[in-house]
Amino acid sequence: MKRLHLLLFIALYLFFPVSTFASEMAQFRGKVVDASTQAPLPGATIYITDLKAITITNNQGEFILKNVPAKGKFLLEVRFVGYKTYSVLVDLATQNSLTIDLSPSIIESAEVVITGSPFSSNNKTNSLSVVTVGKTKLAQSGGTNLIDAIAKIPGISQVSTGGAISKPIIRGLGYNRVLTMVDGAREESQQWGDEHGVVADQFSAARIEILKGPASLLYGSDALGGVINVIDELVPAPGVHNGTFTSTYSTNNGLTASSLMLQGNEDGFVYRGRTSYKNAFGFGYKDITVPNSGFNEMNFNGMLGLNKSWGYSHLTFSRFHTNVGLVEEGPDEQGRFMNHDGEVLSQSEAKERRLDLPFQNITHYRTALNSNIILGKGQLKTVFAFQTNIRKEFEESAQEPGLNLNLKSYTYDVKYNFPAIGQWQPAIGIQGMYQDNVNKGEEFLIPDYNSNNIGAFAYLKRNFTKGAINAGLRYDYKKVNGKDLNFDGEQIFTGFSNEFSNVSASLGFAFEIAKNMVLKGNAGSGFRAPNIAELGANGRHEGTFRYEIGNSDLKQETSLQFDLGLEYTAESVTFGLNAYANRIFNYIYPGNFNEETMPFQDEDGSSHDLPVYRYVQTNADLVGAEASVDFHLVKSLHFENSFSYTRGVNRATDQPLPFIPAASINNDIKFEPNIKGFLDSYIKVGVTNVLKQGRFDSFETQTNGYTLLDAGIGTTITTGKGKLNIWVTGQNLLNKEYYNHLSRYKPVGIYNPGRNVTFGISVPFL
Known part of the structure; x- marks a missing residue:
């Protein structure tokens, strides 16, 4: 019944006459000039994120934003290469033109963010720590997937399963404690698992x-x-109307990755289509290739929408499909890998692109309707989404999956941003999700279940000349029903019905305490209901070398975190320092206690003992810091440095928490020569120092520190169709053998990937 109500709500929304929301149409004009010389700046990009409105200045530096509302306040952003990003709040009821002075700057910046606030906001007034990674940096990172591409950001790390699967960790927290948003909707793809990566096309991310x-x-x-x-x-x-074709090749695992995109805007009717393909054999280190660690991926996604004076409405749809090989055993004492018959695998056999058993087959369908409707001077923002995640694991046969999970998720997110009352910006919202998960295989890890949750919040922000304060309050309720299962006379799962609820609050500030220096602080509480694996798992978790047993008596997690940040941005130097302290009550984690094992029989008849991991709770503290300093003392030379550290403590035992990333230091030097006929040329060299992780839980082991050398080179060529980008990125160039503390292959003696060189090209057309 609840699903029926949600579907009726969406249907009414889709077919409700748009004219009901229509507002008077207007145009907003302006000119962008150099602040010092007043010379016009042709080619500058102007956009209003909340309206999805965008345009580019002409040869005289002039621009026109068409089909915008005749009233309402919106944050306008202006970007131009070599100049400081500019943002300003414009009132369309009283302004219809604006002259914008841009100041030259060699600092790369992203002023406007949409994460962490109900409305687009200048990052200087955002009390939370938000970092933006752009499309160019994502492409040139050489990452094999979306999370791998951002794993060097201070405070960010990854739980990796070879080159194919990465899960994000933020300040020592991951899995269901980190939410991934795609197409404006929360991703739901069985993300409780170690070997369950983000199901989003890497090429689709603009930032x-x-x-x-x-x-x-x-x-x-x-x-x-x-x-x-x-x-x-x-x-x-x-x-x-334009398009791009992007293609890369990586030497370590033979990864070929290509993507074709077409998009356009015909008087407010907008569209986009993309298809992407990836294929890789097993990754390697030194002269060893890890067999069956390859993957292939085929994705389709598209968007149709309207950008009009009443706002915008975009319907997105996608199909993500991947096959991922799973490694069951590590090498022998001589570092050799064996096949199922116990024979040593040759390099050529290990590099076959055909996946062997076991492997995962994952298909994820997503449809989302993302809209912002102008109601008077306020804004109604809505996201309705439906997702189906089909996760199959093939162990004994390539035709019949052993584990076969089918998860359907219905999500909605409705926010209303009230018209600003002076400098006060109020907003309210309601969000919810209904899920239904069914086992269709003959092997089981989690039970069939359904869950229903709903939350409502109120948010208030007060803007000042040099900063802002914000506060908010929220209530959440979630119910999870796990179903009984008796299979072949054996009780696999015992049914349960659990309810969780919580009140969350947040209070923050951001102030420019001196010229170019901003102080930020935030105190916030968090909430997380246990996921289905923590509550009800009972089975072998493929690809993680362990047997998991859930606990249906687990309580919800709650947290209280304090953040304090200092940011300095000048013409040639930037500096950032963030410190945080996070106390989590009823922190849930899996552990192998008293060396408990479970006998398990493989498909070939052989048996061995798997370590048993049970989910338990404790109170925990996580404290840490991130620092960054970038020097641009010479216009063409950039020296970027960052540091991050997280310390986790089990308060019951005063011992370290498991799965905490090691401290790291990143240093990059980048030279950007001015070459006639080329743009944005660069040569960079980077050194990553990861310190020893000597703080580990009883079932973990110490991880030694290591140093990696990276490098890159690239340039841009202007063509009649747009910008053609070419780049080469080298990672671990010294071919260092090392273990990352969060690698799931570390326990069986498989090193992280060795030397890798990625060649990339992006070609515009139309």
Whole structure:
């Protein structure tokens, strides 16, 4: 019945006459000039995120934003290469033109963010720590997937299963404590698992915003540790139709990755289509290739929408499909890998692109309707989404899956931003999700279940000349019903019905205490209901070398975190320092206690003992800091440095928490020569120092520190169709053998990937 109500709500919304919301149409004009010389700046990009409105200045530096409302206050942003990003709040009821002075700057900046606030906001007035990674940096990172591409951001790390699967960790928290947003909707894809990666096309991300810290106020359960917000391309200006073809090749695992995108805007009717393909054999280190660690991926996604004076409404749809090989055993004492018959595998056999058993087959369908309707001077923002995640694991046969999970998720997110009352910006919202999960295989790890949760919040922000304060309150309720299962006369799962509820709050500030120096602080509480694996798991978790047993008596997690940050941005130097302290009550974690094991028989008849991991709770503290300093003392030379550290403590035993990343230091030097006929040329060299992780739980082992050398080179060529980008990125160039503390292959003696060189090209057309 609840699903029926949600579907009726969406249907009414889809077919409700748009004219009901229509507002008077207007145009907003302006000119962009150099602040010092007053010379016009042609080619500058102007956009209003809340309206999805975008345009580019002409040869005289002039621009026109068409089909915008005749009233309402919106944050306008202006970007131009070599100049400081500019943002200003414009009142369309009293302004219809604006002259914008841009100041030259060699500092790369992203002023406007949409994560961590109900409305787009200048990052200087955002009390939460939000980091933005743009499309160019994502592409040139050489990452094999979306999370791998951002794993060097201070405070961000990954739980990796070879080169194919990465799970985000923010300040020592991951899994269902970090929420991933795609197409404006929360991703739901069995993310409780170690070997369950993000099911989003890496090429679709125009930028990623990373919110570090508790975000339960605006996002509810599962955002206790932070948010990864994958944001798609901006639609082009009216009358513009274009496309790009991007292709990369990586030497370590033979990864070929290509993507074709077409998009356009015909008087407010906008569209986009993309298809992407990846294929890789097993990754390697030194002269060893890890067999059956390859993967292939085929994705389709599209968008149809309207950008009009009443706002915008975009319907997105996607199909993500991947096959991922799973490694069951590590090498022998001589570092050799064996096949199922106990014979040594040759390099050529290990590099076959055909996947062997066991492997995963994952298909994820997503449809989302993302809209912002102008109601008077306020804004009604809505996201309705439906997702189906089909996760199959093939162990004994390539035709019949052993584990076969089918998860359907219905989500809704409705916010109303009231018209500003002076400098006060109020907003309210309601969010919810209904899920239904069914086992269709003959092997089981989690029970069939359904869950229903709903949350409501109120948020208030007060803007000042040099900063802002904000506060909010939220209530959440969630119910989970796990179903009984008796299979072949054996009781696999015992049914349960659990309810969780919580009140969350947040209070923050951001002030410019001196010229170019901003002090930020935030105190917030978080909430997370236990996931289905923690409550009801009972089975072998493929790819993680363990047997898991859940606990249906687990309580909800709650947290209280304090953040303090200092940011300095000048013409040639930037500096950032963030410190945090997070106390989590009823922290849930799996552990192998008293060396408990479970006998398990493989498909070939052989048997061995698997370590048993049980879910338990404790109170925990996580404290840490991130620092960054970038020097641009010479215009063409950039020296970027960062440091991050997290310390986790089990308060019951005063011992370290498990799965805490090691401290790291990143240093990059980048030279950007001015070459005639080329743009944005660069040569960079980077050194990553990961310190020894000597603090580990009883079932973990120490991980030694290591140093990795990276490098890259690239340039941009202007063509009649747009910008053609070429780049080469080298990772671990010294071919260092090392273990990352969060690698799931470390327990069986499989090193992280060795030397890898990625060649990339992005070609515009149309």
